[in-house]
Amino acid sequence: MDGFVRGRWFLPVALIFGLIFLYGPIASLVVYSFNESKLVTVWSGFSVKWYGELAHNDQILNAAWLSLQVAVASATGALVIGTIAGYVLSRFTSFRGRTLFAGMVTAPLVMPEIITGISMLLMFVGLEQAIGWPPGRGVLTIIMAHITFTLSFVAVIVQSRLAGMDVSVEEAAMDLGARPVQVFFLITLPLMAPALVAGWLLAFSLSLDDLVITAFVSGPGSTTLPLVIFSKVRLGLSPEINALATVIVTVVSMGVFAAALYQYKRSKTLG
């Protein structure tokens, strides 16, 4: 790498600048959540009072509880359907309509949410008109919409895990007398486990965070946390939101740290 000496400073500096760009805003949220002043960005002293306010804000707490329930249900649904979709994509190399299928799996990854949102709402309305189900918009339609757009992420993670897996391991199991279904549950599924955990967590966090699609398919009485946050921050800064952000960042960091630790330990034994 000696030939790069002259350019040596540039890349790390760009990386560090980029990381500051990515993390600075998050750090500022955390720091100012402990600001006593209601004017979020004018420091007037250390205080945890906004956390106290947050703990008594029923609107936010109820919305958060609803969002968690929706996210668990959506992530679980997306895990089941997304895993099958990823398995199909990586193991069934040719069947009629495969191109369309692959397209339908990848499109939601990049499709602007506003498009997905409006089209799904029209679908639910159309379905209700035609067969009377689902009855109105609410938690059920939110969950179905979330499953649809998050299952693609699960499918892509599962697919790439399967692509990196030695097929002869599954063949060996079959050779030793395991039927296809046994091969799937005894070999394929355990080896996919990290991808499944990652997929579920990603689907969970995407569902927890979704605003645009939810805005279309939610109904009265199904106000999720992002909808509450959005209506608040549209009006400007709110110290409670800073406190809430800090809680979210803490939980996510702990989760990621635990996942990294698990991955590290696993890689040591699996080699």
Next chain:
Amino acid sequence: MTHPSVRDSEPWRDPSAEAQIKIDHLVKSFGDTRAVDDVSLRIHRGELFSLLGGSGCGKTTLLRMLAGFVTPDEGRIGIDGQDVSRVPPYERPVNMMFQSYALFPHMSVENNVAFGLRRDGVEKGEITRRVGEALDLVQLGPLAKRKPGQLSGGQRQRVALARSIIKRPKVLLLDEPLSALDKKLREATQFELRTIQEQVGITFVMVTHDQEEAMTMSTRIAVMNHGKIVQVGKPNEIYEFPHSRFVADFIGSVNLFEGRLKECFADHAVVESPDAGADLAVGPAGTHAPGAAICVAVRPEKLRLAKPGEGLDLPNRLPGRVRDIAYLGDACVYHVTLDSGKVVKATAPNLGRWDDQPFARDEAVTVGWAAAASILVDP
């Protein structure tokens, strides 16, 4: 040794002997290519049979058809009289050792080995006992609790072997079993695998691209090219009596002289070869008729070199000049340009030290060999 070795009884010489594996007119195409093209084979119980060929010759496809991972387009595979052509892999009395070993990374060594028995619903105590035996056989008892990721390459290979023989299959298929090992370990393992095979008495069918490996281990070898079997025989038969120019050239090193069969006698034949710049005396012509275009094959170690003046009591004597000498340690390979312009290779063992080299570069020499040392192959 618990079983009488087929190496000595050579059941394939007996037309009335019942073969264990009968492969008849097997065909498999992928797209436009015929990966396996009308292959028929008989393999006998207790053999260590090798499928030898370059990459893409169809040997792996043939092995995978025996395992059941590939369904043949045509033909049948019989094992002990049962047609298994359409039997799924998990119901075949056959097990396979994979080139990558394909160990289950999330299971310990003993669970890997026990996997096959568990699928068959073998009773617990029996499983423990047989897993212990199998691990002892491959000397891995102390590592039973480890995960595959914590083993060396050689140890993984042994786990794969133990796992594939524990169900006592009628046939064990081995896909390049030693290719992932380094050279020294590979040589030691060749003999060990042979010993284990004779101990357990299971028929081994092995795929390899390494001719030395095939020669060392096999009872018989089938040489494959373009999806067809070009010759089947014991290692020495394949080496000394290749049927075709391809086999002669593929196995070991060979000098080939193109020419035309001139005269045939009971004990030898004469070939007119512009390549050699002379008539060559060769072994009996067999089915070839005079006038046929033919190729004379002679191995480098069968050539003798002499100084021009020295008497060389051999029927074939060709004058030439040493162009190059490759020193291999145990032997030297002399590249000699004949007066006809053709370059031949001659191997001579290094009986003395380097200082005693009998021939130098650019020295004039005579190359000679006996009639029986060469054979005729199709051009």
Next chain:
Amino acid sequence: MSGLVKALRSRLPGRGLVIGAPYLWLAIFFLVPFLLVLKISFADSDTTIPPYTPLFTMGDDSALQITLHLDNFIRLFSDDPIYLLSYLSSLRNAAVTTVFCLLLGYPMAYAIARAQPSLRPVLLMLIVLPFWTSFLIRIYAWIGILKDNGLLNNFLIWIGMIDEPLNILNTQTAVYIGMVYAYLPFMVLPLYATLEKLDVSLLEAAMDLGARPLRAFWAVTLPLSLPGIVAGSLLVFIPAVGEFIIPTLLGGADTLTISTQLWSEFFANRDWPMASAVTVVMVALLVVPLMLLQRAQARAAEGAAS
């Protein structure tokens, strides 16, 4: 590979079921809805529930009548310039975002790919991590940074660079900053994936043959990382065209985007057919980039398999 698939194909009775389940779900909740949007875009706004006229009606002679209203599309393209301007503005936003993400993301990805192998997963995790925290909250953070008495202005005044606070929030600049910030990881990841696979010996060969580092970069690294550039750019561009949250929270009166237009059409005006027409045109704009992306991904998958 093919052997296992064959074995599964012929022996798994549920093969049709396995393919069918996710297929059906995606068809019902992803594909058919688009057709519905297309259908409703040809309807007329109405005060009924749902608020649009039916396309198919039975006439008096019980013959099927199809009524296509093209009004929405006519309005979209000729009557009201606001829609056309919004589309153009959204496309420009997405393009500018893509370019800046590339300029910032490429050196970052390259730095990670050239970092010590033990450091790479950590750095990569640092890139992905923000993705896991709330998007909404991360954009919200920029309000506090960019507003007149926000962190950035306070800082610049403190170091004496400016005397008067800059007006950044609620301008187009704020939208660009927010968009680059939000979409940067989507650019870095595919770029890293291609740069990491790039054989360093190719660069060494180029330099051995006399190319200076910068020249070697232009001649070897950049062309070979083109697949990553294409994938990353599409991953940023496509969703950026329809971005709604960032222009809403950070943009101002001069910020015109098609998604905010669509939002107000739908929620404020309750004109579903018009909103559908706006969506149809947006999807049409994205069809080509979407197909390019799918081709790029299929090619990447082939490359990984071989």
